[in-house]
Amino acid sequence: MEKELFIETIEVIEKQQKIDEANTKHINKVFGGFIESYNNSLINNQIMKLLQAEYPTYPGGICDIEYFCFELDFGRKYKDGMVTQDDEIVDLSTSGKLWDYLTSTPKSKKMILLKIKYRTKYYYTKAMHFVGLCPKCFSWVNYTTTGRAICPNGCKY
Ligand SMILES: [Zn+2]
Numbered sequence: 001m002e003k004e005l006f007i008e009t010i011e012v013i014e015k016q017q018k019i020d021e022a023n024t025k026h027i028n029k030v031f032g033g034f035i036e037s038y039n040n041s042l043i044n045n046q047i048m049k050l051l052q053a054e055y056p057t058y059p060g061g062i063c064d065i066e067y068f069c070f071e072l073d074f075g076r077k078y079k080d081g082m083v084t085q086d087d088e089i090v091d092l093s094t095s096g097k098l099w100d101y102l103t104s105t106p107k108s109k110k111m112i113l114l115k116i117k118y119r120t121k122y123y124y125t126k127a128m129h130f131v132g133l134c135p136k137c138f139s140w141v142n143y144t145t146t147g148r149a150i151c152p153n154g155c156k157y
Pocket residue numbers: 134135136137138139151152153154155
């Protein structure tokens with residue numbers, strides 16, 4: 001995939017997520033409590049699937065693109081040293097840098113050299129969401145329209 005198209009696609013995912021979050025917030029302000037607004041998760045999941053067809057995930061469904069979007073908050077939470085490979089810093093500060101990373105390293109080599117120590121929280125959170133539990137207080141979670149889990153007790157993670 002061309003870099004421009006990749007960056008644009010990630011930007012659309014982010015935009016849609018912000019819109020969904022804002023809508024959910026507004027609706028809940030009016031009606032109180034947790035109410036789902038329009039559900040975009042089918043299309044969001046399919047876009048992610050298309051990206052993953054081009055940039056395959058690791059065993060267990062671990063995905064660099066999801067990691068960038070949802071754990072690094074589209075690069076906002078990125079700090080040098082969070083992701084390393086072969087003792088080299090992998091810069092995931094922007095979707096453009098993510099594209100550089102995804103396209104620069106041969107995939108077989110990447111699989112072997114990938115260092116996961118900084119990604120443990122991501123794996124754990126992902127696994128707990130799969131089961132439907134809050135990773136902090138183990139309550140059953142609710143889901144936003146973008147498929148993000150929200151703890152009924154307000155845990156932040
Ligand atoms: Zn919780």
